[in-house]
Amino acid sequence: xxxxxxxxxxxxxxxxxxxTCKLTSEQATALAAALGARNWKPREAPYARFAFExxxxxxxxxxxxxxxxxxxxxxxxxxxxxxxxxxKQAKVGYETxxxxxxxxxxxxxxxxxxxxxxxxxxxxxxxxxxxxxxxxAELGVRDSKNISSDKKISELAxxxxxxxxxxxxxxVVGNEAYNRLYLKMRSVNAMLAWGHARVIENLMxxxxxxxxxxxxxxxxxFAASKSVIEKALMTAGREIELVQRHKAEEDIAVAxxxxxxxxxxxxxxxxxxxxxxxxLPKGASAAVDAxxxxxxxxxxxxxxxxxxxxxxxxxxxxxxxxxxxxxxxRKR
Numbered sequence: 001x002x003x004x005x006x007x008x009x010x011x012x013x014x015x016x017x018x019x020t021c022k023l024t025s026e027q028a029t030a031l032a033a034a035l036g037a038r039n040w041k042p043r044e045a046p047y048a049r050f051a052f053e054x055x056x057x058x059x060x061x062x063x064x065x066x067x068x069x070x071x072x073x074x075x076x077x078x079x080x081x082x083x084x085x086x087x088k089q090a091k092v093g094y095e096t097x098x099x100x101x102x103x104x105x106x107x108x109x110x111x112x113x114x115x116x117x118x119x120x121x122x123x124x125x126x127x128x129x130x131x132x133x134x135x136x137a138e139l140g141v142r143d144s145k146n147i148s149s150d151k152k153i154s155e156l157a158x159x160x161x162x163x164x165x166x167x168x169x170x171x172v173v174g175n176e177a178y179n180r181l182y183l184k185m186r187s188v189n190a191m192l193a194w195g196h197a198r199v200i201e202n203l204m205x206x207x208x209x210x211x212x213x214x215x216x217x218x219x220x221x222f223a224a225s226k227s228v229i230e231k232a233l234m235t236a237g238r239e240i241e242l243v244q245r246h247k248a249e250e251d252i253a254v255a256x257x258x259x260x261x262x263x264x265x266x267x268x269x270x271x272x273x274x275x276x277x278x279x280l281p282k283g284a285s286a287a288v289d290a291x292x293x294x295x296x297x298x299x300x301x302x303x304x305x306x307x308x309x310x311x312x313x314x315x316x317x318x319x320x321x322x323x324x325x326x327x328x329x330r331k332r
Contacts, residue, residue, distance in 0.1 A: 016075040020138065023067050023086070031067070031086050035059065038081075105129040105210065107203055107217040107240070108253025109196045112144065112261035114188060117288050117314045118280040118307055119269035120174050121191070124260035125199035125217075126160065127167040127210050128253045135163050142255050144262035157263035160256050167209045169202040170264050171195050175272075179310045188311075189223040190232075197232035204236035216241040220248040272307050280307065284314060292318035 023031065032050050036042075040052035040059070051060045056073030069077055111123045128136075139159055147153055161168055173181065173195065185191050200217050207213055217237070219229060221244040230242060248254045273280050278295060281287045296304055296318045308315060316323050 016078070017071060018137075019069040019074050019078050019082075021067050021087070022065050023061065024065075027086050028061050028065075028067075031059075031061065031082070034081060034085055102252075103130040103133055104216070105212050105214045106251075106253050107200060107214045108248070108251055108255070108257040109199055109217060109219045110144075110249060110254050110258035110261050111192060111195060112258065112265040113268075114192065115284060116265070116269075116282050117284050117292065117309055117312045118282070119265055119272060120172050121178050121195065121309075122170060122172050122261045122264035122268065123192070123195035123199050124168065124170045124257045124264065125196075125203045126253050126256040126260060127203055127206075127214055128256065129165055129210070129212065132163050132166045133252055135165075136160075136252060136256070141252055141259065142249075144255075144258040145249070147259070147262075150266045153259055153263050153266060156259050160260060165211070166256075167203060167206050168260060169199050169206070170260055171198050171202070172264050172268060174268070175307055175309065176305060179305050182309070182311050189228055192222055193228045193232040196229050197234060197237055200237040200240075200242075201234040204239065207236075214240055216243050218243045218245070218248050218251050218254050220244070220254065221246050276303075276307060278307075284312065289314055289317055 028049065032052075035052045040054055043051045043053050045051035045060045047062050047064075048060050049063050051058070053059070054071075054073065057069060057071035057077050059070075059077075060068045062068070069082070105128065107125055107127050109123065109125045111121065113119050113121045139156065141156060141160065144153060147156070160166060173191075178191075181191055181194075182188070185194070196219050203214075217240055219242065223229075226244045229244060233242065249258050269280055269282070276295075276299070278291070281291055292304065292308065292314050295307070301319050304310065304315060304318060313323050
C-alpha cells in the first residue's frame with residue numbers, strides 16, 4: 001500500500017511455534033526445576049532426559065543436549081522463561097523477522113581443500129530461497145569447519161542436494177589439473193577466483209530452476225582486493241550483485257556450500273586413497289610430510305603430483321630439496 005507517495009511493505013509473520021537450542025547440563029537442570037516449580041506435567045519421550053507439557057506447549061530435552069520447544073505457547077515461553085531465567089540472553093529465533101533480507105533468494109559459494117596438501121580443490125555453490133531456508137531450520141546447516149565428522153558432512157550434503165527448490169553446482173579440480181593451473185596462474189587466490197566465478201556462472205546457467213531469481217551471490221573474501229573475483233566473473237555471473245565478506249560462512253547459503261565442497265573433497269581424497277592404495281592424511285602436518293616422503297620413495301616423484309598440490313613446501317621436503325626462505329607476510 002502507499003501513502004502520499006510512500007510505499008509501505010507489510011510483512012505478515014507466522015507465529016513462532018517451534019524453537020531449538022543446545023543447553024549445558026547446568027542449564028538443563030535449572031530448566032527442569034523451573035518447569036517443575038510451575039507445575040508443568042512430566043511426560044515420556046524417546047531419547048529424552050526429560051520432557052514436560054502444558055496446555056499450549058511441549059518441551060523435550062534430549063540426551064544429545066538439544067532442547068525442542070513446540071506449540072502455540074513457544075514464543076511466550078522462550079521470551080519470558082527460557083531466555084531470562086535459563087539462557088540469560090535474548091536469542092529467540094526472530095532473526096528473519098528483524099532482518100527479512102535473510103530470506104532473500106541468493107547464491108552462496110565456498111571451497112574446500114585449499115589448505116590440504118593431498119587431494120583436490122573443490123568449489124561449491126548453492127542457491128537458496130525462503131522455502132529452502134525454512135526447510136533447513138532443523139538440519140543444523142553450518143560452516144563445515146565446525147563439523148568434524150565426515151559421515152555427518154555426507155549426510156548433510158545429501159539432504160542439501162535433495163531439498164526442494166535448492167540448486168547446487170560443484171567444480172572439482174583434480175591434482176594434476178590443479179598443478180597445471182597453478183603453473184599458469186602462479187596464485188592460489190587467482191585459482192580460487194576462477195573457481196568461484198565458474199560456479200556462479202554454472203548456477204546462473206540453471207536459473208530456470210530458480211524461483212525467484214537470486215538477487216546476489218555471497219562469497220568469503222579470501223583476497224586483499226575484492227576485485228579478484230569480480231574480474232574473473234563471466235557474462236551471466238555479472239548479472240547479479242557479488243558480495244564478498246569475511247566470515248561469509250555465517251550466511252546459511254555459504255555454510256551449505258562449504259558442506260558440499262567438503263563432501264566433494266572427502267570423496268576425492270578417498271578415491272585417491274583407493275587408486276594408490278595409501279592412506280592420505282588431511283591438512284598439512286608432520287604426518288602429511290611423512291606420508292609424502294614415503295610415497296616418493298615407493299612410487300617416485302613423478303607420481304606425487306597426481307595426488308598432491310606441488311607448490312606446497314611439503315613437496316620439496318618429500319624430495320629432499322631445500323626450501324626457499326619464508327617471506328614475512330605484511331598487510332597491504
